[in-house]
Amino acid sequence: MFFLSFFFFLLIAQAPSPPPMWVADLTVTFHSPYHAPITAKGVFHQTGSKIRYEPAGSEEIDLYDLKEMEELRLFPADRIYFRARLGPARILKAVREGWLPPPAPLEEKRILLREGTLKGREARLYFIILEEKGKKWHSLRWTTADASEFPLRAIYPASDYETVVADYDSLRTEPSDPARFTPPADFLGVNPF
Incomplete structure (x- = not known):
């Protein structure tokens, strides 16, 4: 009986825990020579391939x-x-801002430009080239220097003369809650198509 109890204890002790949830204050700024910068702020949550974005001042x-x-x-x-x-x-925006690795047929090439500190964290700056069927998109992305490579800042052109800067501030981890990434059971799905 002791061995059976010990076996179940080992199974429970080795059960994988969900990955931590990354949380950051996200500020996206759109720079254009034709008007003042446009800024959107919100709270960004990510665990694995699931993301929750809560825009400030939005319903x-x-x-x-x-x-x-x-x-x-x-x-x-x-x-x-x-x-x-x-x-x-x-999908391209999500890849450029570091939310997910490029899905096929997008291919990503990274060139490490610099290692240093950004926002109080050890970080790496990459020049990123995304390519699909001969078309290329370029961006710069600061990531944490650890294995997670969580984005700290992404900079990329929105057009030939406009630039997007996505800043992830107050980066922290919290216990993951799967309910945060699904609609509540009492919400009604209303898809017109």
């Missing part, structure tokens, strides 16, 4: 499942949500 919460390549837009006041597939532009 909407955005959930992303990067494995399934879909987005859910939650409207808590109305208790509804919309589900949509991620289109190529949204």
Whole structure:
């Protein structure tokens, strides 16, 4: 009986725990020579391939499942949500900002430009080239220097003369809560298609 109890104890002790959830204050700034910078702020949560973005001052919460390549837009006041597939532009934005590795057919080449400190963390700066069928997109991305390579700052052109800067501040880990990445059971899915 002792060995059976000990065996179950070992199974429980070795059960994998969910990966920690990364949390950061995300500020995205759009720079253009034609107008003052436009800034959007919110709180970014990521665990594995799931992302939750809570824009400041908005009645909407955005959930992303990067494995399934879909987005859910939650409207808590109305208790509804919309589900949509991620289109190529949204996938490219997610890759450029460091949310996910490039899915096929996108190919990524990284060139390490610098190692140093950014926002109080050991960090690496990469020049990133994304390519698909001969078309290329370029960006700069600061990541943490550890194995997670969580993005700290991403800079990329939105056009020939406009630039996007995504800053991840107050980076921290918290215990993962799977419920944060799914719509509440009492929300109604209202997809028009």
